[in-house]
Amino acid sequence: MEKDILIQEINRLRKEKNAVILAHYYQEKDIQDIADFVGDSLELSKKAAATSADMIVFAGVHFMAETAKILNPEKTVVLPDLNAGCSLADGCKAEDFIKWKAQYPGHKVVTYINCSADIKTLSDVVCTSSNAKKIIESFPQDQPILFAPDRNLGKYLQNETNRDLVLWDGSCIVHEAFSLDKLIALYKEYPKAKIVAHPESETQILKVAHYIGSTSGMLNYIVSSDAEIFIVATEAGILHKLAQDAPGKTLIPAPAYEDNTCACSECAFMKLNTLEKLYRCMKYGYPEIKVSEETRLKALVPIQRMLELS
Template sequence: MESLKEKILQLKKEKNAVILAHYYQQPEIQEIADYVGDSLGLSQEAKKVNADIIVFAGVHFMAETAKLLNPKKKVLLPDLEAGCSLAESCPPDIFKKFIDAHPHHIVITYVNCSAEIKALSHIVCTSSNAEKIVNSVPENIPIIFAPDKNLGNYINQKTGRKMLLWDGSCVVHEAFSLEKLIALYKEHPDAGIIAHPESENHILETASYIGSTSGMIDYVKRSPKTKFIVATEAGILYKMQEAVPDKILIPAPALEDNTCACSECAYMKLNTLRKVYDCLLHESPEIKVPKKIADKAIIPIQRMLELSK
C-alpha cells in the first residue's frame, strides 16, 4: 500500500493534480488527499483549485459539481459507479413535472443531486448552510425542497417554514435503528449522541447535536464530553478520531446485523487506492457535463457560494 501511495503522490506532482476527498472515503484515500471535507467545503475548495486535474474521491454528483465550478479543468472520478441513493431518488423528468405543478415556488435543492436537477433549481444548499439558504428566501415565497425529505423536515422545524418536500432519502441515514441506539445509549449513558440531518426524525430527536459532517467534527472538538455515539456514515470516524484522539467515538447501530455496528455507504466505498492511481495514470474516467445543462446548473451553485461567504 505504501508504494501505491508513493506512486499516486508522484503522479499527482507530475500531472499537476489535486485529490479532493469526502469524509466518507476510505482512510487510506483521506491520507493522500490534498483536502478532505464535507460537500460545502469541497465545493468551496474545488472553486479555488489551481491544478490542471482534479481527482474527486467521492461520488458522482460531487465530481459533477467540481466540474461545473471548473469547466476548463479535467475532473476524474476513480469509479463511475460511485453514485448516490439520495441523488437517484430524484429523476429529472419526474422532478420537472413536480416543479411545473407548483409554478410559484422557489426551488432549493440539496447538493446531493445530479447536474440536471441543479439546472432546474434556483439555489443549491448543503447540510451546513441549508438553514441560512432557506432563511434568505422571503417568508411569503413558497419553497420546494429536494431531494432529501429528512433534511427538509429538519429545516422546516428549525425555520418554521412549510416547504413542499420531495420524497427522497439516503439509504445509509435511514438505516439507523432507534431500538439499537437506545440500547447502546443505556450501555454508554455518559455519551453524547450526534447526528446528521439526513437521518430520520426519531433519530434526530435523540441527538444533543445535529449538523453536517464538518459541523459534527467541530462539535466533538468543542464539547467537554469525552464519549460520543455518531449517527452518520462511518467514514467520518477516521478524521473525527484524528481531531479528538483522547475521546471515545462509537458508530450508531444500523437496522441490519453488521459486524462493525455502523452504516457505510457502498457507493463511497467503491473508490479504492488502486482506482485513484489508475484514474490518475490513465486520466479516466473523466466527468463531463453537457454545456446546456452546465450553463443552467452553475447558477444556483454560484448563488449558494455567494450566500455562504
C-alpha cells in the first residue's frame, strides 16, 4: 500500500476506533510524523495514564506497551510488531532477578522502566532516565538500594546521588555501541560542538559529554542552547524531532564502533515497527498486549509511585 493511502487509512481508523497513537523518539520518522504524541518513556507513560482513547497504539517496544496496559486495563493496547523487544528487558528475567534480590535483604528495589511487568512486580518503585535521580534521592541516605537493569545508568546515578547502589549487570546495546576514539576524532573536527549523551551510555562517553540527560532532556538542551553544533550520543531516531525543533542547528550522530549505513547507533527493535504494521494493528486490533490482573495490580504500585514522585 502506498504511503499516502496508508496515512489516510490510519487517520480513518484513528477516528473510527477512538485510537491514540503514542510514538517514542526512536521510531522511524513516518511514524513520528503521524503520531498524536511523540516522547520519551516518562512522557509516554504519563500520556498513557491520562488518555481517554479506547485504543492505545504504542509505537515503541514491548515493555512500553505493557506499561500502558498496566495503566489502562480497560483499554485495547496494541503494538505494531510483537517482536519489538529491548536488550535491557530481555536480559533481566524474573527467575534470575528473584535470586539476585534474595541476596540483599533490607534493600529497596528501584527498577528502570525498561523491564518487564514481572520485574516491576518485584520492585518498590520504577524510574525513567528523566526522573531516576529524583527517585533515588526520595529514599533516606542510609537506605540500601538495588538498581536494575541498566548498569551504566546505575553508575551514573551513583555519581549523581553519592549512593552506593547495588547494580544488576545489564546494558542497552544501542548506547553501548558508541566508540570513544571515533567520538574524540569527530570532536576534533568540530571543536565548537557540544556533546550530549544519554545516561545509558558507557562511563567513558559520559565523561566527555557537555550534557547528560534523558531523550527529552537532550532535546530541550539542544533547542535552548546558544551552541550551533551538537554531537548526539543516543539512538539516531531523535535526530528527526531535533531537526524539526531546532532548525538551523547542525546535528551529528555520535559514531558507533560498527561501520554502518548511518555511521550511528540505531535500535533494531524500535525499527521493527513500520507504517504498514501500524495500520494492520489498528485495523485488526492485533498484536494486543495482555497482562494478567494479578501481575497488573502488583506492577501498578511501583509505576504509580513513580508518577506521583514525578
